[in-house]
Amino acid sequence: MPEGHTVHRQAREHLARFGRAPVRLSSPQGRFAEGAALLDGRVLERTDAYGKHLFLGFEGRLWLHVHLGLYGVWTFGSAPAPPPRGALRVRLENESSYADLRGATACEVYTPADRKVVIARLGPDPLRRGADPAAAWSQVARSRSPVGLLLMDQAVAAGVGNVFRAEVLFRAGIDPHRPGLLVTREQWDALWADLVALMRAGLRAGRIVTTRPTDRDRRSGPARPEDAHYVYRRTGLPCRVCRTPVATEVLAARNLFWCPRCQAT
DNA sequence: GCTAAATGTTGAT
DNA sequence: TCAACCTTTAGCT
Incomplete structure (x- = not known):
């Protein structure tokens, strides 16, 4: 897993x-x-x-x-x-x-x-030194595919899976359905930097924690397992930021999770 | 105790 | 588009 x-x-x-x-x-x-x-x-x-x-x-x-x-x-x-x-x-x-x-x-x-x-046949791996986000960007920028799909494509970015896909798009405020070619360079650079930070933290800790303490339902300290994510596997639960129910759909045979309000663009 | 679903990819249809 | 891989866990009984 x-x-x-x-x-x-x-x-x-x-x-x-x-x-x-x-x-x-x-x-x-x-x-x-x-x-x-x-x-x-x-x-x-x-x-x-x-x-x-x-x-x-x-x-x-x-x-x-x-x-x-x-x-x-x-x-x-x-x-x-x-x-x-x-x-x-x-x-x-x-x-x-x-x-x-x-x-x-x-x-x-x-x-x-x-x-x-x-x-x-793999794209840049955010966990490898010298990984080039521009190589990923060149594919994203000319694709009509949803950015949520592109992020799961190992030829675009190697090592990203369903959890990082969902969480990094939430933190960037980007609608997973947004076509790659409508994602701005600034958005992509920020998203990539966040991927690097989250995946490095995951490597260090041995688990994926993407929530900021202030967004963890007014709790602080180390995230309990159920507090570790913003949207991944939180279908129907209130968004930790805006309380809108988290949405889900099956995209390319994988479950996609997002907040329709925080990720409206 | 049992069932269903899951952080993924390949190869057949 | 779907089965295969054949483990682990969550959620129910």
Whole structure:
């Protein structure tokens, strides 16, 4: 259940637990048996996240590419690892740690060329240093698609998911239905800066909190889970700013949430 | 205890 | 446009 910040976090955790030493790989489920055998025993040299894609770089210029999709989950723990249960796609192990992967959309061995192909079709990732918002803007500015749709397009901005989409548009006061070409450069620059700030905070905290303390129903301090968002999954509840009921609709098979009053333009 | 829905993407129809 | 992936959680009983 990841957006980009989760995957970046997992890249760091893999490096911390397994980096610079040989790793044992296995695929108890069997679906990744060949790949696990190919990588088993190699040194994990580096880890990397690009948008929602995780890359583990092993010696011999081989990469493990993982995309969690909707259900995928990594479970990290201290050795000894428990006996494998159920559909355990891959397990990484060393003397001190284990990491179990289940339910991923993609889990495969990549060459450097394979990796390049995936990265080439992604837009800038707000969590990566040097990410260029102008590259995203050039696509937004010439598209008639709703900006709410463009933000979910990984070719426009890599790592943004449904929560960040909804929350960043609320904070910018932009109607998700507004065509990309009607979004101003100023609006986009502000939205991008906010994306960077929110996703960095999410990376640090390990969860997405977008509400400002003053807007949290007159409460202060750390956001309780139900106070962490302005509009995401708050259908019908009063907007935290103007009390208008939060609206929802299905757009491109994903739930979209927005405040019709705060996001009227 | 059970059911439905979910922070996503791919590939078939 | 839709099924698949096949886990986790929230909400109900």
